[in-house]
Amino acid sequence: xxxxxxxxxxxxxxxxxxxxxxxxxxxxxxxxxxxxxxxxxxxxxxxxxxxxxxxxxxxxxxxxxxxxxxxxxxxxxxxxxxxxxxxxxxxxxxxxxxxxxxxxxxxxxxxxxxxxxxxxxxxxxxxxxxxxxxxxxxxxxxxxxxxxxxxxxxxxxxxxxxxxxxxxxxxxxxxxxxxxxxxxxxxxxxxxxxxxxxxxxxxxxxxxxxxxxxxxxxxxxxxxxxxxxxxxxxxxxxxxxxxxxxxxxxxxxxxxxxxxxxxxxxxxxxxxxxxxxxxxxxxxxxxxxxxxxxxxxxxxxxxxxxxxxxxxxxxxxxxxxxxxxxxxxxxxxxxxxxxxxxxxxxxxxxxxxxxxxxxxxxxxxxxxxxxxxx
Amino acid sequence: xxxxxxxxxxxxxxxxxxxxxxxxxxxxxxxxxxxxxxxxxxxxxxxxxxxxxxxxxxxxxxxxxxxxxxxxxxxxxxxxxxxxxxxxxxxxxxxxxxxxxxxxxxxxxxxxxxxx
Numbered sequence: 297x298x299x300x301x302x303x304x305x306x307x308x309x310x311x312x313x314x315x316x317x318x319x320x321x322x323x324x325x326x327x328x329x330x331x332x333x334x335x336x337x338x339x340x341x342x343x344x345x346x347x348x349x350x351x352x353x354x355x356x357x358x359x360x361x362x363x364x365x366x367x368x369x370x371x372x373x374x375x376x377x378x379x380x381x382x383x384x385x386x387x388x389x390x391x392x393x394x395x396x397x398x399x400x401x402x403x404x405x406x407x408x409x410x411x412x413x414x415x416x417x418x419x420x421x422x423x424x425x426x427x428x429x430x431x432x433x434x435x436x437x438x439x440x441x442x443x444x445x446x447x448x449x450x451x452x453x454x455x456x457x458x459x460x461x462x463x464x465x466x467x468x469x470x471x472x473x474x475x476x477x478x479x480x481x482x483x484x485x486x487x488x489x490x491x492x493x494x495x496x497x498x499x500x501x502x503x504x505x506x507x508x509x510x511x512x513x514x515x516x517x518x519x520x521x522x523x524x525x526x527x528x529x530x531x532x533x534x535x536x537x538x539x540x541x542x543x544x545x546x547x548x549x550x551x552x553x554x555x556x557x558x559x560x561x562x563x564x565x566x567x568x569x570x571x572x573x574x575x576x577x578x579x580x581x582x583x584x585x586x587x588x589x590x591x592x593x594x595x596x597x598x599x600x601x602x603x604x605x606x607x608x609x610x611x612x613x614x615x616x617x618x619x620x621x622x623x624x625x626x627x628x629x630x631x632x633x634x635x636x637x638x639x640x641x642x643x644x645x646x647x648x649x650x651x652x653x654x655x656x657x658x659x660x661x662x663x664x665x666x667x668x669x670x
Numbered sequence: 671x672x673x674x675x676x677x678x679x680x681x682x683x684x685x686x687x688x689x690x691x692x693x694x695x696x697x698x699x700x701x702x703x704x705x706x707x708x709x710x711x712x713x714x715x716x717x718x719x720x721x722x723x724x725x726x727x728x729x730x731x732x733x734x735x736x737x738x739x740x741x742x743x744x745x746x747x748x749x750x751x752x753x754x755x756x757x758x759x760x761x762x763x764x765x766x767x768x769x770x771x772x773x774x775x776x777x778x779x780x781x782x783x784x785x786x
Contacts, residue, residue, distance in 0.1 A: 465735065527734035559715075559764045560752035566729040566737070571764070 301378030302636075303623065304643040304651065306583045307484070307540050307612035308380040310367065310415055311388075313358030317414070321406035326399060335387045335403070336394060337491030341505040345618040352616035360616035361385075364418040371615045372421055375623040378640070379651055381423045381450060382415055383540065386486020389455040392430040393491025400429035401439070408443050416448040420653060425453035425482065430470055431492075437473035444477035450650045451538065456483040456515045457493040463522030468531065475532045480581070480646055482538035483519065485512045509619075516542035517550050520580055524554065527567040529579045536646050538581045541614060545588040545596065547603045551576055577604060581646050583612035584638060585621040593629040606634055610643045677782040682706070686743065689721055692786055696721070699775055699782060702744055702757050706775040708784055709746075709760060714768050718750035728754055728763065746770075 312318060315331055322330060329336070352370060354363035361367060372380050383389070388407050394400035404427040411424040426443045428436035443449050452474050460466060462483070474481045488496035488508065495501045496515075502508045516539050523529065523537060554572035562568065568575070582605070588596050600606060611627060614620040627635050644651055676690040682701040689698050689711060696711035698721030713720035727742035745763070746755045754763040760770035774785040 531734045559762070559766060562764050563729040563754060566732045567734040569731060 301640045301644070301651075303375065303377050304379045304381070304611065304640045304647075305372075305375075305377045305613050305615070305623070306381050306538070306610045306643055307383050307585060307614050308367070308371070309361045309385055309615065309617060310364065310382045310411075311359055311361045311385045312410070313362045318403075318406050318410055321409040321413075323402060326402050329399060330403070335390060335491075336399075337387065337390050337487065340487075340489055340496070341502065341508050343505040343618065347618060349616045349618060349620065364415050364422070367615075368419055368421065371613070372419075375613075377613075377623065378421065379423055379643075380421055381425065381643075381647075381651075382411065383425050383453055383482070383484055384411070384427060386455065386484060388427055389453055389484045390457075390487040390491060391427060392455060393457070393487060393493055394429070394431075395492060397429060397432045397435075401432055401435045403427075404429045404436075404439055405442075408439065408449075412443075412446055412448070416446070422448065423450040423647075423651060424448050425451050426479070428452055428454060428470065430454050430458065430467060433467055433469040437469040440470070440473040440477060440479065444473075444479055447650060447653070450479070450647045452479050452481045453540075454481065454483050455487040456485045456512070456519065456539075456542065457488045457490070457496075458519070459493060461522030461526075462519040463524070463526030463528050465526070468528070471528055471532045471535050475535045478534075478648070478650075480536035480538050482540050483516070483542070484540045485515065485542060488512060488515060512541075513543040513546050517546060520550065520576065521554065523579075524572045524575045525565050525568070527565065529575050530567050530569065536579055536581060538583070538610075538646065540583045540612060541585055542582065543586070543588060544582050544584070544605075544609060545590075545599050547576075547582070547605055547608075548599060551603060573603075577608065581608050581610055581642065583610050584626055585612045585614040586619050587621050587626050587629065597630060597634065600634070606637055607642055607645065609638050610646070611638050611640075671785055673776070673783040673785050675781050676784045679777060679780045679782060682782060687721075687725065690784060692784055695786060697773055697784055697786070698746075699784065700725070700746075700757050705758070706777060706782065707757055707760075708773040708775040709755075709757070710771040710773070712771070713748045713750065713753065714770065715748070715753055715762075716751055718748050720746065720748045720755070720770065723747045723749040725757065 348360040352360035354366040391400035391404040407427045551573035674692045677688045686701045700707045711721040728745045730738045730740045762768040776783045
């Protein structure tokens with residue numbers, strides 16, 4: 297079992313069949329608001345392809361990703377995915393953008409209990425992400441402490457958009473809680489411009505979804521820049537930060553630019569003791585989907601090499617979203633042994649024992665389809 | 671190697687710095703505390719006239735959101751890209767291995783000599 301797991305999918309989207317599913321986990325006081333308004337953070341430009349794969353609808357009804365058994369049969373088992381990290385939906389990651397912070401916190405709590413009861417109990421291959429409302433960092437820290445005891449929860453997750461960059465001291469209680477519980481903090485895109493957030497770019501609203509999707513890495517670069525310069529990893533030295541679905545190819549440019557400016561302006565961040573790129577390599581992790589597609593796939597490998605990022609990149613499919621990546625075709629773009637690192641080893645390194653589970657769980661997952669139906 | 675009289679101690683005690691030229695070579699003479707230092711007026715990073723930069727102190731390595739000013743009068747900041755150099759060693763304060771090119775400055779009475 298030493299080579300287990302061989303494939304970890306770091307971004308699998310699970311959702312509800314309908315809003316009624318959350319009610320058992322949500323205090324009555326919020327029921328009407330939830331049923332009538334949902335997350336209440338609005339929408340983004342229209343996508344001609346739809347958000348979800350049309351072939352991923354569960355046969356029993358409900359939207360793609362809403363049936364934990366069908367998700368195993370349709371995605372996890374056929375591709376030999378040993379561990380699937382469930383991230384919820386982009387809207388679930390966006391309770392932080394709700395106008396009412398107490399509503400956002402209540403939703404995050406309910407979503408976490410729903411994740412445990414509906415999903416983590418279904419299969420030992422599933423791992424969960426702890427939703428938090430980062431707009432109330434104290435409440436978020438309490439929620440991390442509440443959920444960290446569940447061994448299937450492998451990370452804290454937040455939407456990638458925010459009203460101030462993630463390095464700032466406002467957020468530090470969240471990182472303190474994550475670090476003391478041994479959990480990485482992940483961000484996921486999809487809500488740029490929604491709820492109380494700013495436009496998806498600092499220069500305003502894109503007109504079309506294509507344009508919106510193109511520019512998601514802006515937020516990622518802004519947050520990573522902030523995390524490093526604000527000294528988050530000096531203050532929380534064992535914290536890891538996972539940038540899901542934000543791209544890879546911009547990495548060398550950000551590293552080079554940050555290093556260049558640090559060489560000049562070190563005195564404005566005297567708590568930084570290393571080059572920014574060194575903090576990035578030690579603390580930031582990226583996921584593959586949507587995989588950058590240069591004409592020659594080797595050019596992406598070169599970018600990873602020039603960033604010395606071979607240990608930073610983790611496979612993700614984004615199932616069942618429209619722009620998801622096929623596991624085998626994506627991994628085939630990378631030469632060995634980099635492929636094995638991206639497929640599983642890097643995820644094992646960053647998620648550790650929570651990813652691996654105990655030996656019996658591992659055995660069940662590896663041999664019988666992970667407790668899937670029947 | 672030859673010794674060139676380039677300044678007086680009176681000048682340096684007053685200004686702590688004098689830019690001098692010997693056979694077309696520009697050198698900044700600095701008085702830091704009681705010690706004389708001579709650095710070539712070319713930044714090894716990008717060719718700037720580094721000695722035209724401001725001399726001051728810096729924020730010393732500290733904890734997050736803590737500020738400790740120190741080394742006043744010992745740090746030269748290049749006027750082009752802002753790199754800070756330690757006037758006592760010539761080293762860039764970020765350990766990039768970049769270092770100012772130095773010469774020997776000597777004093778005899780009130781006269782300061784540059785040895786090049």
